[in-house]
Amino acid sequence: MKAALISDFLLSRIERPEGRADTSRTSPLNVQVYRLTREAILSGVFEPGLRLPSSRDLAKELRVSRNTILYAYEQLFAEGYLETRAGSGTFVADTVPDQITPPQSKPTESFSTSHGLSGRGRKLVASPSESYSKWGAFRTGAPDVTEFPKKVWMRLQNKVWSRSDPELLTYAPRGGHMPLREEIAHYLQISRSVNCDAGQVIITSGTQQSIDLIMKLMGRGGDTVWLEDPAYWGSRSMLSTFDLDVVPVPVDEQGMQIQTQSDRPPRFIFVTPSHQYPLGTVMSLIRRRELLQYAARNQAWIVEDDYDSEFRYGTRPLASLQGLDEHGSVLYMGTFSKTMFPGLRIGFLVVPKALSEQFAMGLSELYRGGQVFNQAILTEFMRGGHFGSHVRRMRMLYSERLNVLHMAIGKHFGDYASIIDGEAGLHLTLGLPNHCNDRAISEQAKVEGIMCRPLSAYYANPDHGRRGLLLGYSCVPTEQIEPAFDRLARIIKRHW
Ligand SMILES: Cc1ncc(COP(=O)(O)O)c(C=O)c1O
Numbered sequence: 403m404k405a406a407l408i409s410d411f412l413l414s415r416i417e418r419p420e421g422r423a424d425t426s427r428t429s430p431l432n433v434q435v436y437r438l439t440r441e442a443i444l445s446g447v448f449e450p451g452l453r454l455p456s457s458r459d460l461a462k463e464l465r466v467s468r469n470t471i472l473y474a475y476e477q478l479f480a481e482g483y484l485e486t487r488a489g490s491g492t493f494v495a496d497t498v499p500d501q502i503t504p505p506q507s508k509p510t511e512s513f514s515t516s517h518g519l520s521g522r523g524r525k526l527v528a529s530p531s532e533s534y535s536k537w538g539a540f541r542t543g544a545p546d547v548t549e550f551p552k553k554v555w556m557r558l559q560n561k562v563w564s565r566s567d568p569e570l571l572t573y574a575p576r577g578g579h580m581p582l583r584e585e586i587a588h589y590l591q592i593s594r595s596v597n598c599d600a601g602q603v604i605i606t607s608g609t610q611q612s613i614d615l616i617m618k619l620m621g622r623g624g625d626t627v628w629l630e631d632p633a634y635w636g637s638r639s640m641l642s643t644f645d646l647d648v649v650p651v652p653v654d655e656q657g658m659q660i661q662t663q664s665d666r667p668p669r670f671i672f673v674t675p676s677h678q679y680p681l682g683t684v685m686s687l688i689r690r691r692e693l694l695q696y697a698a699r700n701q702a703w704i705v706e707d708d709y710d711s712e713f714r715y716g717t718r719p720l721a722s723l724q725g726l727d728e729h730g731s732v733l734y735m736g737t738f739s740k741t742m743f744p745g746l747r748i749g750f751l752v753v754p755k756a757l758s759e760q761f762a763m764g765l766s767e768l769y770r771g772g773q774v775f776n777q778a779i780l781t782e783f784m785r786g787g788h789f790g791s792h793v794r795r796m797r798m799l800y801s802e803r804l805n806v807l808h809m810a811i812g813k814h815f816g817d818y819a820s821i822i823d824g825e826a827g828l829h830l831t832l833g834l835p836n837h838c839n840d841r842a843i844s845e846q847a848k849v850e851g852i853m854c855r856p857l858s859a860y861y862a863n864p865d866h867g868r869r870g871l872l873l874g875y876s877c878v879p880t881e882q883i884e885p886a887f888d889r890l891a892r893i894i895k896r897h898w
Contacts, residue, residue, distance in 0.1 A: 682823020
């Protein structure tokens with residue numbers, strides 16, 4: 403830039419407080435001159451060696467006081483952006499702009515990195531597992547929300563609105579809306595053989611919050627937690643925010659392999675016995691008994707995540723682990739994310755009777771819950787039989803979609819296809835040969851607009867994890883399943 407243009411450059415960018423309704427939004431003029439000059443140097447607009455006007459001249463041209471310019475220049479000298487050359491004036495320092503680290507911003511950034519996020523926080527956000535896509539082929543775990551009976555929900559919503567009950571619009575009572583707790587207890591007793599009464603049912607905003615509540619109320623620093631390997635990323639993420647020793651425990655075709663020889667028995671054992679996530683194994687009855695006995699002997703708590711038992715397409719689901727327990731050592735978690743819609747954010751915990759009051763109290767103390775209104779509509783939805791008929795209808799639809807996906811896989815891979823989990827739930831897990839890089843396939847599919855989670859990513863050590871792809875079919879319109887899999891198959895074949 404020509405020296406003569408410097409003042410024009412600054413003049414056109416300075417914001418003056420006069421005439422502004424909100425003067426608090428403009429920085430002082432000395433700070434503005436300093437910042438504009440520094441930015442111009444850093445971006446190379448003011449190149450090294452450029453001679454700046456004297457403070458007196460610049461002040462005149464910018465119509466500011468000389469002190470304003472002196473302040474800005476002094477700051478820039480101190481930070482090394484400007485230098486003087488004996489007898490000849492003020493120049494942009496001879497340092498290449500991008501080698502200059504702006505001393506103002508650098509300390510601020512390193513300050514916020516070192517004092518902002520904790521090590522735990524940094525780890526949590528460093529490798530996020532949440533899906534980038536909430537819908538479409540082959541997003542896992544999402545129900546087909548377009549099929550949700552909205553008209554019924556709207557009718558019930560109007561019915562609830564017409565009640566003049568202030569309780570519905572204020573904070574949630576301890577443990578959640580009692581009529582919903584009653585409905586859930588009733589439903590669980592019948593459909594999942596869970597032993598409970600309404601007082602033991604604690605309404606949460608989903609599985610993540612259920613785990614958070616358990617750990618906040620029961621976890622002690624340094625506790626050992628057994629977590630299935632592979633495991634649901636949501637449980638892993640939540641557990642990683644507590645001071646726990648999380649031990650990955652392998653899963654075989656009977657479920658979690660109980661480490662009876664372990665010299666440090668766990669205080670918590672997290673399992674998905676009805677439908678192992680993501681491998682789909684159903685924990686055998688023998689293994690269930692072993693696990694319950696082991697937990698009772700070692701005073702460990704079993705946390706049973708029963709997230710999608712409503713969707714089994716062949717056999718009926720086994721009763722819950724909680725229902726077999728005779729020692730009150732199971733904390734049972736459920737969710738309406740799959741049966742209703744995830745945005746509803748209603749889940750529940752069933753805790754042993756002895757802990758039910760404390761959990762209800764803890765819930766209110768920690769989260770100050772609300773959403774009683776939605777809880778009341780859900781109560782009506784369940785009471786009126788809509789929940790049951792919606793789940794039955796969805797089960798048929800998902801079963802049909804699963805068949806279409808099975809056929810599409812068969813068409814491309816025939817007998818080579820290894821379907822690890824394809825009998826239940828909302829996704830199918832397609833096994834791949836060990837040499838296949840499932841993460842690379844997933845990345846390439848993403849470019850084509852197809853989402854498929856790599857199985858190896860669910861392991862504590864992904865490099866040693868089994869290779870495969872999780873293919874959600876529940877939220878893919880039936881006619882789109884085959885064409886989407888055709889595109890995915892082309893990518894898989896390149897890696898096969
Ligand atoms: C194993 C498992 N548990 C629980 C959930 C549900 O979590 P939330 O209730 O937070 O929606 C999911 C959802 O994908 C899951 O895969």
